[in-house]
Amino acid sequence: MAIVTIVTIGTRGDVVPYTALGAALTATGDRVTVATHASLRRFVDEAGLGFAALPVEFGDGPLSSARLTSTLVAHWPQIGRAIAAPARDADLLLLAPMGLLGYHVAEARGIPSMGAFLQPLEPTRAFPPLILTTNSLGGRGNRAAGRAFRLLGQLPFARATAAFRAELGLAPLGPRAMFRRMERERWPAVYGVSPTVVPPPDDWPAHRPMTGYWWPPAGTGLSERLRTFLDDGEPPIFIGFGSMTAPGSADAVRGALKHLGRRAVVQRGAAGLSAEGRNVLVIDEEPHAWLFPRTAVVVHHGGAGTTAAALRAGVPSVAVPFTADQPFWGERIAALDSGPRPVPMRGLTPRRLAQAIEEAPAFRPGAAAVARRLAVEDGPGAAVAEIRKVG
Template sequence: MATIVIVGIGTRGDVVPYTALGSALAAGGDRVTIATHASLRSHVDEAGLGFADLPVEFGADRPLSSARFARLLAGRWLDIGEAVLAAARDADLLLLSPMGWLGYHVAQATGAASMGVFLQPLEPTAAFPPPLVTTRPLGAAGNRAAARAFRVLGQLPFARANAEFRRRLGLPPLGPAAMFRQADEQRWPVLHGFSSAVVPVPADWPEHRPVTGYWWPRGGRGLSPELRRFLDDGEPPVFVGFGSLAAPRLRDVVEQTVAGLGRRVIVQAGAAGLTAGHRDVLTIGDEPHHLLFPRTSVVVHHGGAGTTAAALRAGVPSVVVPFTADQPFWARRVAALGAGPTPIPLRRATPRRLRDAIAVADSHRTGAEAVSRQLATEDGIATAVAEIRRRVLPVQ
């Protein structure tokens, strides 16, 4: 039995897949703790895993841009590092989300093994530019160079705190560029928790950073009685929700879109506090997407990795309104797969455009269902667990 700590920094959609992976590891006899934000503890508790608090929350008062995300983290970086260290003192293995690099230093100090568990395709490649930067192709050399530069530049806000943290750990200095160079030279493993049916594996990705398939939640609570009654009471509704993100005017756009849609609608309040007080419209709180989406006709969402995956799994067309970070990348993949119409960036979203896109989305059901059939053949969690045991865990 191994003691494993998963460092999950991000929003709900970032962390829920880690609870699914952690549950599978725990079912195999390992002791698993997820170090994440207090606001997400219920998901960890529901999975029956240990919880360790990371002392930072992102809030929902303004859009969570990549720059704001970095600033919020940088202000608490040393505190987060100490929390990761406390959680991982007896760990055999640390599994690190893309922003969980503090665990890389902790593992070096404690002698634990470590590896990445990424939900986005962040490995440099000639095939596409870095998803957190742009969706505009930069050419083969440009795509690779931009990804390498971005991962170093992305660490600069934390460089001073990282240096201090390594000093506290008794480790020699290791700047951002040197850290990534060391990880590459040591063939530091990374598992990618998405499907090659959605993002084809680039030919230049190294063998030690495989794509496993999605890490779907298993079990957990069902749909609320009120939601079940609404779903049972008529045609499959349109779902509208933007998860952990909020933005100016979003509530008004959603309200006006729903008012003129003429269809049954489910609006998920989310961080933006969305609501729509109309006939045949139900406003809901947190509900499991993997149970809800198969019973909808169209899913209108922000293009987060987890929500996009859940819609594709359900075989339901998506209308994607990307805000920031990797969302434009996933939005473009949905359209490329024929699982939804051309995405509408948040800055261009109007009630009329959204209503038109929802009407067009119905014609993309065949493409969405084709992707769903491919995803149904994969078991990303079993593949990931096998990779973890093969690559980094000692023989039990």
């Protein structure tokens, strides 16, 4: 039996997949603690895992990259100490991208660590950094940009990280030197991404495999109100943008549904989406694993987790990317023939949204083909096998 600490920072989507990974490790005899936000503890508890609180919360509202970074910088030393506490007894640290502070804790403790990531982050010739652009910069440009963005992501924390390393009694190690050492030592990582959805490029490092998605538990099912609505007619359109919000998004949704006149389930989310009509049901949080397979089309913001859930359901989807990696996932949906080209939030109109929804059913065969391939992947099992090589 190994004692494993998983460190993850962010929103619900940045935590729930790690509980699935932790549950898979527990099933094979390990003892797992997840270090994350107190506000997300219930997901850790539901998975039967140990919990350690990180002293940072992001509050209500959309979590922009700027707000995430500024909040973390303000709490960086405290976060490092909170990671060090459960690491005292750990045999291995598994670190999400924003949990790389644990790399220094593991060095101080003399125990192994490895990455556990939910988006393809490796510098590669095949595509540029996810949050930069979906347009290729050429092979050399893509790889160079990937290295540059990886470094830039650590620079806001460099000074606080240096102070924390000194507190741990470690020699100085800046971000550039850290990544060079990771490459030299072949620091391992596992990616909770399906190779069906993102085929590993030729220059992808073998010691950082894409294992398949780490699906969270399906939950207890749908609410009675939603179940009754679904039972009462043809499969509806689903529209929800999660924690994303932007001016005009609610108006575009209402206008598109008025034009279509179709049955629809609208999830309020941070954007406060709503629509009127006896054929429309407005909901709050419901489990995607139960809901999406019962819909005709899924309209979403292109988040990694929501995209994966739509693909798993075998339902055509329309991505409306707002920011960050969402355009990348929207383009992957189109490349897999699982939906039309994404409709960027910046150009969203009722007419464009309605048109994309009308086009989506033609992609059902492609969506079903992807779902069949995802159904035979065992992401957590493959990840556990890789983790066993390390600790």
